[in-house]
């Protein structure tokens with residue numbers, strides 16, 4: 325088995341640029357100089373390793389992980405599930421996936437969120453899990469509501485779940501957002517539209533998955549995540565440069 | 567026509583948004599949900615080496631502190647080994663080398679405690695100067711920003727570091743050097759990160 329090597333170059337045209345004027349907050353927070361490209365060293369091809377001691381089994385169940393005993397949050401019961409893969413199509417096992425979201429009314433349990441929709445006493449809004457040996461993960465939660473935000477005066481975020489993924493290398497670290505099939509707010513959102521290509525935007529929309537649903541109980545959405553792939557070092561790199 | 571390559575494409579990044587703390591540091595968002603919050607202890611109790619505190623601000627293009635940022639740190643132990651199967655060698659029991667910190671919501675100051683990392687192996691030959699890899703996410707940052715913190719007192723190692731030397735503009739290298747001082751018997755390194763404008767920090771495409 326060849327030794328795993330450095331990561332494939334990140335396709336920066338698929339990601340949003342730093343400066344996206346219609347997402348106003350990016351204007352003062354975007355570096356003006358170009359990023360300096362590094363060939364990977366040990367610092368980039370390694371990353372933190374997590375295990376089952378780090379989390380509790382209930383952490384991926386947002387319906388139960390903050391609810392009072394015998395109660396549950398208001399909202400549409402959903403499962404969000406899928407696989408974490410790399411660009412070679414291989415599953416990424418045992419990797420940490422963290423999620424956070426607003427409640428069904430579009431309100432976050434956060435001291436900085438002052439939206440008038442109420443806090444749900446039975447909903448925390450965060451979860452985490454490790455992928456299994458096939459790269460599979462799942463969360464159970466309630467579908468988040470849309471919420472207004474200050475950008476233009478009448479901007480609304482489509483329903484979304486924020487996701488944080490580690491992979492096996494610090495250079496694979498990724499935060500993204502998962503949207504839901506059929507939401508008319510997706511195409512109006514300045515944050516979605518920071519992503520230049522329609523095809524890449526579409527890759528953030530989870531598909532309604534009737535087969536993954538639990539009849540009379542919970543409806544499912546499928547959301548696969550792709551992290552950067554790694555070369556196999558078939559030949560030793562030339563010892564030039566660094 | 568040619569044969570089709572069957573690679574997948576990386577999922578695009580989206581901003582971590584203003585409520586990143588709920589997901590990644592819920593205690594700081596004002597509620598207790600997990601038994602263990604991850605990332606508050608970088609080095610663990612058994613790590614050898616010099617105990618240090620690292621602190622700073624993230625400053626935006628208007629010169630104002632960014633008060634809703636989250637930083638992650640990834641570093642080697644004092645022997646220069648990362649806690650990873652390909653990390654170069656063994657690390658102390660309990661050393662993870664990874665941490666996560668948010669800013670004070672009022673002042674924007676952030677700080678973490680750790681041990682000073684050792685030199686690490688270079689890409690192919692040579693060594694890299696001691697450094698901490700940092701990843702910065704926040705509202706308004708569309709793709710997490712990667713940078714490196716180097717140490718002021720490692721003059722010789724810094725001068726030979728392959729990554730610092732790849733930065734064409736010598737005066738920009740200074741943006742990656744943390745300033746050392748001593749306060750109440752503790753070693754403190756100051757590392758302010760400027761997202762934009764004069765003395766903009768060097769960010770890497772890793």
Ligand SMILES: [Fe+2]
Nearest residue numbers: 481484486583
């Ligand atoms: Fe959000």
